[in-house]
Amino acid sequence: MVAAIETINHNQTQLLLFNKCISAIILYFQRVNNPSFMINTNSIIDNVITRGLSACLDINITENKRIELSLPAKDGGMGLNLAKEVGPVAFLASFMETKLIRSSISPIDNSLEQQTITTVLDIINTITK
Numbered sequence: 001m002v003a004a005i006e007t008i009n010h011n012q013t014q015l016l017l018f019n020k021c022i023s024a025i026i027l028y029f030q031r032v033n034n035p036s037f038m039i040n041t042n043s044i045i046d047n048v049i050t051r052g053l054s055a056c057l058d059i060n061i062t063e064n065k066r067i068e069l070s071l072p073a074k075d076g077g078m079g080l081n082l083a084k085e086v087g088p089v090a091f092l093a094s095f096m097e098t099k100l101i102r103s104s105i106s107p108i109d110n111s112l113e114q115q116t117i118t119t120v121l122d123i124i125n126t127i128t129k
Contacts, residue, residue: 030087031094
């Protein structure tokens with residue numbers, strides 16, 4: 001998708017497509033995959049996003065610029081969060097929201113449920129330090 005967006009010759013259109021398409025895909029991907037399996041994948045996702053933004057904006061994106069771009073639009077950013085930061089939170093929200101549905105499919109093992117929550121919270125705490 002990034003390669004297709006890069007072929008468009010209008011930077012604002014590139015940015016709009018990039019923001020809307022990539023954000024939705026990444027958020028879905030993060031919500032359905034346990035973050036303990038996503039650590040290496042998140043780095044790859046973040047690198048692809050940074051490369052795409054760099055091509056759209058025609059600038060070299062430093063770490064500080066990438067953090068700036070993750071700010072909401074009202075604060076001067078694009079709202080494109082890093083996968084490594086949004087992933088665990090998105091997964092935990094989805095995991096908690098779907099408890100009723102999951103329990104209707106099969107009985108929930110409370111110890112496994114708590115272990116998953118604890119693992120994800122540990123990952124979040126590691127990222128936010």
